[in-house]
Amino acid sequence: MASIIANIRVRRLRKRLTSVTLDVGLQSGANVNDWDIPDRLEEEVKERDKACVYCGVPMVDKMRPSGPRRSVATWEHIINNRYIITRENIARCCVACNSSKRTKKLSYWMHSSYCEKHGINKDTVAEVVKKALETEWG
Ligand SMILES: [Zn+2]
Numbered sequence: 001m002a003s004i005i006a007n008i009r010v011r012r013l014r015k016r017l018t019s020v021t022l023d024v025g026l027q028s029g030a031n032v033n034d035w036d037i038p039d040r041l042e043e044e045v046k047e048r049d050k051a052c053v054y055c056g057v058p059m060v061d062k063m064r065p066s067g068p069r070r071s072v073a074t075w076e077h078i079i080n081n082r083y084i085i086t087r088e089n090i091a092r093c094c095v096a097c098n099s100s101k102r103t104k105k106l107s108y109w110m111h112s113s114y115c116e117k118h119g120i121n122k123d124t125v126a127e128v129v130k131k132a133l134e135t136e137w138g
Pocket of ligand 1 (some may be wrong): 023057095098
């Protein structure tokens with residue numbers, strides 16, 4: 001909770017200061033919202049994606065000392081275009097899925113050995129991912 005409050009404070013600060021060096025200084029963790037996602041959308045997506053949109057693992061905001069690193073939540077652009085900041089394209093997924101998918105096209109990644117190993121396919125993913133797969137960019 002403290003990290004969320006700190007995060008909001010930092011982002012308010014960012015809105016006032018436009019210094020590029022400050023931005024670079026903030027690139028410190030996977031769960032920091034570096035993508036200029038509006039607060040309202042951020043809250044909405046956090047509320048919706050409590051489990052990874054790809055593999056369905058329940059996620060935590062910050063790694064607990066005993067917890068598995070793979071369940072830490074990260075921000076994801078389902079269609080890999082950082083300029084599409086909509087509730088249809090912004091989602092939360094686990095560290096493991098995020099680092100496997102990276103910049104790959106969604107439908108291409110779905111056929112990877114990672115997805116096969118974790119039983120991830122077009123029928124198991126979250127609704128928001130299914131919808132993205134129906135588009136030409138998915
Ligand atoms: Zn996952």
